[in-house]
Amino acid sequence: MAASMHVSAQFQEPFTAASIVAATYASAQFPKLCDSLASKLSIPNATISSTTFVAAGTTLDFPEADPTCGDLAPPQLISADMCRVMLTVTTSARSHIVMETWLPSNWTGRFLATGNYGIRGCIQFDDMAYGASLGFATTGSDNGHSGQNGTEFLNNPDIVDDFVFRALVTSVHVGKDITRAFFGRAVKKSYFLGCGTGGLQGWRMAQDFPDEFDGIVVTNPALAWTGLLSWNARFFPLIQNAGADFPPRHLWPVVDDGILAQCDGLDGALDGILEEPSRCDFKPEALICAPGQTASCLTSQQAATVRAVFSPLFARSSFMYPALQFGPRLLEQVFEIYGGAQFVIADDWYRFAVFNDPTFNTTIMTPDDILFAQRSNPGGINTFSGDISKFKKRGSKILHYQGQSGAFVSSHSSNQYYEMVAERMRMQPAALDEFYRFFRISGMDHCAGGPGQELPSVDPDQNAVMSMVRWVEEGVAPNTILDQGVGGGFPESALPISVS
Numbered sequence: 001m002a003a004s005m006h007v008s009a010q011f012q013e014p015f016t017a018a019s020i021v022a023a024t025y026a027s028a029q030f031p032k033l034c035d036s037l038a039s040k041l042s043i044p045n046a047t048i049s050s051t052t053f054v055a056a057g058t059t060l061d062f063p064e065a066d067p068t069c070g071d072l073a074p075p076q077l078i079s080a081d082m083c084r085v086m087l088t089v090t091t092s093a094r095s096h097i098v099m100e101t102w103l104p105s106n107w108t109g110r111f112l113a114t115g116n117y118g119i120r121g122c123i124q125f126d127d128m129a130y131g132a133s134l135g136f137a138t139t140g141s142d143n144g145h146s147g148q149n150g151t152e153f154l155n156n157p158d159i160v161d162d163f164v165f166r167a168l169v170t171s172v173h174v175g176k177d178i179t180r181a182f183f184g185r186a187v188k189k190s191y192f193l194g195c196g197t198g199g200l201q202g203w204r205m206a207q208d209f210p211d212e213f214d215g216i217v218v219t220n221p222a223l224a225w226t227g228l229l230s231w232n233a234r235f236f237p238l239i240q241n242a243g244a245d246f247p248p249r250h251l252w253p254v255v256d257d258g259i260l261a262q263c264d265g266l267d268g269a270l271d272g273i274l275e276e277p278s279r280c281d282f283k284p285e286a287l288i289c290a291p292g293q294t295a296s297c298l299t300s301q302q303a304a305t306v307r308a309v310f311s312p313l314f315a316r317s318s319f320m321y322p323a324l325q326f327g328p329r330l331l332e333q334v335f336e337i338y339g340g341a342q343f344v345i346a347d348d349w350y351r352f353a354v355f356n357d358p359t360f361n362t363t364i365m366t367p368d369d370i371l372f373a374q375r376s377n378p379g380g381i382n383t384f385s386g387d388i389s390k391f392k393k394r395g396s397k398i399l400h401y402q403g404q405s406g407a408f409v410s411s412h413s414s415n416q417y418y419e420m421v422a423e424r425m426r427m428q429p430a431a432l433d434e435f436y437r438f439f440r441i442s443g444m445d446h447c448a449g450g451p452g453q454e455l456p457s458v459d460p461d462q463n464a465v466m467s468m469v470r471w472v473e474e475g476v477a478p479n480t481i482l483d484q485g486v487g488g489g490f491p492e493s494a495l496p497i498s499v500s
Contacts, residue, residue: 030105031055033182034083041181043174049086056080062125066147069122076129081105085178091144091166095158098123099141099171101178102132109188110469111179112136113172113213115198117447119163119345121145121152127193134458134465137187139175143167150348155356157378164379165208168201172212189472193465195219195447196408199400200381203417206398207384210391215468216398220406220446223413225381226354227321230370231313231410233346235338237363238308245301247331254296255306256328258287263326273443277325277404278415282310309334315367320374322412325404327442333407353378386417386424392435397471399437399464401481403444411440439481 031053038051054060058078064086065073083103090096100123112131114124123140131138144162145152152159162170172190180186192213194202199221205212222228239246247255263280264270274280284306289297298306309331313320324330337343342362351360354373377383391398402414418438422429432438457463460470460478467478 030081030083034103037083037085037182041178043087043089043177045090046174047088049088050084052084052086054078054082054084060084060125060129062123065122065125066142068147068149069120073122073125076125078129079133080135082132083182087174089170089174091162091170092158094156095144095162097141097144097162097167097170098146099139099167099174100128101175102128102138103179103182104132104135104137106135107137107183108135109185110136111176111187111190112138112465113168113175113190113192114138114140115168115192115194115196115201115218116141116143117196117198118148119150119197119348121147121149124198131193131465136191137175137179137183139171141167141171149344150352151358153348153352153378154358160353160379164381165201165204168205169209169212189214189469191465191468191472192216192218195221197222199223200225202398203384206388206391206396210388210394210396214396215472216396217464217468218398218400220403220409220411221400221414221417222409223384223417224321226374226377227313227382228409228413229343229346229349230315230365230373231321232338232343232408233350233362233365234313235309235334236342238305239335239339240363242301242305245299245305246335247298247302247306249332251296251298251302252329252332254287254298255284255331258282258284259326259328262286272328274325274327274404275442276440277327277442278412280326282326284310306331313370315370315374318371318374320370322410322416324407325411327405330405330407337407384417384420386420388421388436389425392425395435397435397437397468397477399439399468399471399478401439401441401464403446404440404442405444406446408446414438414440433477437478441481 034051034053038048041048056078060076060078062073082105085101085103087100088096088098114127114131116122116124121142121144123142125140128138128140144159144167153163176187176190190213192202192205192215195218199218200223202216202218203221203223206216259274259280259282260272262282263274264272266279267275269275284298284303287298288300288303310324310326312323324334347362350362350365350373351358354376374382388398400414400418402411404411421436422432425432458466460466460476464481467481470476471478
């Protein structure tokens, strides 16, 4: 893996820490200090676009965002005065990142880096606004390319490296240095927040860059990236090839009811939610129409299709990715997410990063194609050992929670990663709990109620980010993750668990 590039920022003229902090917290001086910041910063390999004061109560729009980001860059209401720093940093002779650092006037001494979602080259402005509202100096980047696509990966492994790890590492270093320069003192504690691809980034930082963060919060991480995308890519052709053998909409409730009938009571509560989908051994064959039955049942071919939807992925007997966890409404999700067109993340990754061939057809991928993608491993995106001993040694913490009712990733993948960490570090759950807590949240969709959502409380007992802050700074570990009331369908709480 290529070494990360460290860049530093400093004032070009002397300021004392006391004078800078005093000026920063004086409301009359904050806008002036922000507006003049660009002329006082020197960041190697970087071009500062602007340093702009944004008053509390402003609704920020992002016309500079790539048009393909669309609703990924919605307007954000700014809750406290802040200084918005926009810049571009060169990462190699043929790659660069676009990043921002938001410096709130109510700064707590904390720093927050935000992860990206999917294959997006889109700054997660909702996560940035969320972090700044909590008093974090907050940084985000476009992950080294522009837009909700992977076209810039074509024949450019430097941009792939940015996507996999270097954009985040670079933006963290730059963001911390800008924060120190503006406020006149170093960041007290540093945190990371990410879901999906952001969750994958968080785990990569814990393993390969363990000194960057004191606390990492990851949700529904896109672990086993290449296997995951091969698994995502198989659903569209499966649905298309099944035709009438994919259960139509009026039969989806029949499948849901069948899953609940066979598995809902395994957790001791008939509540319409599977607390532990891994214990469910749903048999769709039980829903096949009996002789003379014509309604509320499946044909044998439809049952076989349901079986295929909930099956793990193998390529020439090699395990690639676990099965989709069982649960109600998941067949519907699979159809809605994958039924209309090939999944763009998988399509673009394979065409532009793996095969470097824009004409490659991911709807007819062979087992050999899948195995080739696994071996090629662009940017080292699959390279996870489960060894986070250096992260543990420095006293850092990681909070990992996984929704179990989404179809973008299988919740079984997080279970398997927990097992890998336990095995590699030769630690029982009680020992892992000292620095790594894993929560499975039944009824939670992909990322719902997690990073970037407007939460009703900042109480550490009801807010995952502030729970992490309390764990790092006060030594009080979270014992539950409470439902924040966003997205619906969540249980009241989730407990940390061991996976066996």
